[in-house]
Amino acid sequence: MIEDQSSLLPLPRLEFVMPQSDASAAKAYWPAVVAISLAMFGLIGSELLPVGLLTPMAQDLNVAIGAAGQAITATAIIAAIASPVIILGAGRFDRRKLVVLLTATIFLSGILTALAQTYWVLLVARALLGIALGGLWAMLTALALRLVPPASVPRAMSVIFTGITAATVFAPSAGLYLGELWGWRGTFGAAAAIGFVAVIGVVATLPRLPATEPTRIDSFRIVLTRRSVVLGIVMVMLVLAGHFAGFTYVRPIIEQVAELSGETIALALLLYGLAGLVGNTLGGILAQRSASGGAIVAALLIGLAALTLVFLGGSPIMAFVSVTVWGLAFGAFPVCITTWTANAAPDRAESAGALIATSFQVAIAIGASAGGPLFDNSGAFGIVSFTSISLFAGALAMLVLGLPLERGGKLMSSRAGATRGH
Structure with missing residues (x-):
């Protein structure tokens, strides 16, 4: 499925604009x-x-x-x-x-x-x-x-x-x-x-x-004038909040839907982690072709895996498949979105990286804290509804706004007309 999606994105490879002083x-x-x-x-x-x-x-x-x-x-x-x-x-x-x-x-x-x-x-x-x-x-x-x-x-x-x-x-x-x-x-x-x-x-x-x-405070302002950087932050917030809302409570979700034992769930989580390692490598391959395309595919797969876990996870096999695909996709996402940031602000990579890092931590906190009340009040269906909506929204934002920027080679454009010598 990932190969079919990535083949729809024959985008030109983007060249990074390196600071001239970096020998x-x-x-x-x-x-x-x-x-x-x-x-x-x-x-x-x-x-x-x-x-x-x-x-x-x-x-x-x-x-x-x-x-x-x-x-x-x-x-x-x-x-x-x-x-x-x-x-x-x-x-x-x-x-x-x-x-x-x-x-x-x-x-x-x-x-x-x-x-x-x-x-x-x-x-x-x-x-x-x-x-x-x-x-x-x-x-x-x-x-x-x-x-x-x-x-x-x-x-x-x-x-x-x-x-x-x-x-x-x-x-x-x-x-x-x-x-x-x-x-x-x-x-x-x-x-x-x-x-x-x-x-x-x-x-x-x-x-x-x-x-x-x-790096001065003005550097953060300049970075935030770039639509591509802001889009990366928005996607991180949506995808990470959705992911951690669901995955933080994946054990009780599996227990509620599939009624598996603790040992069996531990095996499923091990498969999740091992698939994530594979996803890291796959993410590097996808990001080299299209960072936005890889991030979109990863977000969509996480959302679909979460929905599959709830609606088809009564079958132990489907529960295992869903969790494994979830791990594979989430392993690829950070690689793709970080590569997107490298494309978007190679001349201000530290400022952009700091903003993305903060976004990661805030999104994790939001997702983990939102997941508890959702599960308590609405069960597995409620929490996965939030997860999938948040993930699909992040994928849609990158699809509508990110792909055109990447296709046109305009990731470094900004309303303020950022200079290249910084």
């Missing part, structure tokens, strides 16, 4: 791309570890499970704030040094979490992780643009998001398993060790990345 773009630094992927694996893994460790964390720190869960909320909130703040504050600071410092923060957060004796120390440690999350995520597009040639950017984004997806797949279950072996403190110690290895990786592989131009 590193002529050479491909693939080991550095892999190191960034490892850093993101450690980062997202650390963010999600509490999912499988909330009960022992709450008992050890003598707080309610709900309070312990705020360790995840704190990370997301700080990340949403940190994305634009770090990019604004970076000035002329060498981006290699910034990446090293942010990656080291993953290690520091893991150590502090493992040693935390009070709830407030835990929250401080998780806030530090949020700083690393917001800063690194905001820089992903800019790093890809500077570490590999323009034609290889979609592939580089695919490699980076493979680390992110792998962490999303394995962190919750690994946290639960390792928590039984080593306790929750030992598990966060292991996460800190991954962060330490990631620090060594980025130190050893990243070239010097001097700032091409300090």
